[in-house]
Amino acid sequence: MTRMTMIEAIRDAHDVAMERDERVVVFGEDVGYFGGVFRCTAGLQKKYGRTRCFDAPISELGIVGAAVGMASYGLHPVVEIQFADYVYPAIDQIASEAARLRYRSAGDFTCPLVIRMPTGGGIFGGQTHSQSPEAFFTHVSGLKTVMPSNPQDAKGLLLAAIEDPDPVIFLEPKRLYNGPFDGHHDQPIVPWKKHDLGEVDDGYYVTPLGKAxxxxxxxxxxxxxxxxxxxxxxxxxxxxxxxxxxxxxxxxxxxxxxxxxxxxxxxxxxxxxxxxxxxxxxxxxxxxxxxxxxxxxxxxxxxxxxxxxxxxxxxxxxxxxxxxxxxxxxxxxxxxx
The missing domain is CATH 3.40.50.920 (Rossmann fold)
Structure with missing residues (x-):
């Protein structure tokens, strides 16, 4: 096992999945060259190239819409919405296209798509960087909704989500990115500094979806x-x-x-x-x-x-x-x- 933050565990899950399966592609705003605003995809473009990890225009609707098309034709896209607050322009693509594709096609098509997004507050982000919209997604039949609380689960759940044949909303609590958060205090530990790491299994493993x-x-x-x-x-x-x-x-x-x-x-x-x-x-x-x-x-x-x-x-x-x-x-x- 290796001690990691949740950011590092999520990055490791991407790496493991991309190495195991060439169908896994990663894209979103600033996720390629820069490695994501929280650095969850740092180094992936350098290792796997610009066709496997690449930047997208600032259009959440376009990102998710393109990913639905990719997924329906056999790829396994993992897209990052930079903050959960930004997902609303893509809600129609998520609810009306991704979630319904299996049912509408009578099982002829599936949508193995993962939509990752940092969620919740605690980083002094204000009204447009701190929302918790999980209830929107749990209301949509055909979606799975996941929220880990520690690095070990973050890696295992993300690998399980990538392998799932249907769309998965993967919500990442920002306060836990470099955590875990010290729940004994009502004030924050500085969220962008490492203050406690979790033990994470090396290599490939999955944490089953749907199990508390x-x-x-x-x-x-x-x-x-x-x-x-x-x-x-x-x-x-x-x-x-x-x-x-x-x-x-x-x-x-x-x-x-x-x-x-x-x-x-x-x-x-x-x-x-x-x-x-x-x-x-x-x-x-x-x-x-x-x-x-x-x-x-x-x-x-x-x-x-x-x-x-x-x-x-x-x-x-x-x-x-x-x-x-x-x-x-x-x-x-x-x-x-």
């Missing part, structure tokens, strides 16, 4: 989280002194409902934590699934801790994020009900 990970076993309450919020959940459980079972969803769609229901039926309580806004967020779907499958095991109502229902508030960024204090309060409320 139990990060911490517990008996009192289940916390469902993903991305950066996994670390916030761990910090809050420590501070509250509550025996919480923490589940890192990893893949939002397909959702590992078996792991979720097994945990909630054991603990009888459930807390959902995510960074995105509350109304219409993915947490609402998680709450509905828990209520449908675990109703007679619940000892208190399911609670969620989320971002605010406002446009991204740059000036109040660290109040907007669900931090340990808000999660601790929710845990105590669950235990008192």
């Amino acid at each position: 990970a139990v990060r911490r076993a517990g008996e009192a309450v289940t916390i469902l989280a993903y991305g950066t919020m996994v670390y916030v959940a761990e910090a809050a459980a420590d501070e509250a002194g509550i025996d919480a079972e923490i589940i890192d969803l990893r893949t939002l769609l397909p959702l590992d409902l078996d792991t979720i229901t097994e945990s909630v039926q054991k603990t009888g309580r459930c807390l959902v934590v995510h960074e995105a806004t509350k109304t219409g967020g993915f947490g609402a779907e998680l709450m509905a699934q828990v209520q449908e499958h675990c109703f007679y095991h619940l000892e208190s109502p399911v609670i969620r801790v989320t971002g605010w229902d406002t446009p991204y508030p740059h000036a109040q960024e660290w109040d907007y994020f669900p931090g340990p204090a808000r999660v601790v309060a929710a845990l105590h409320q669950l235990m008192e009900d």
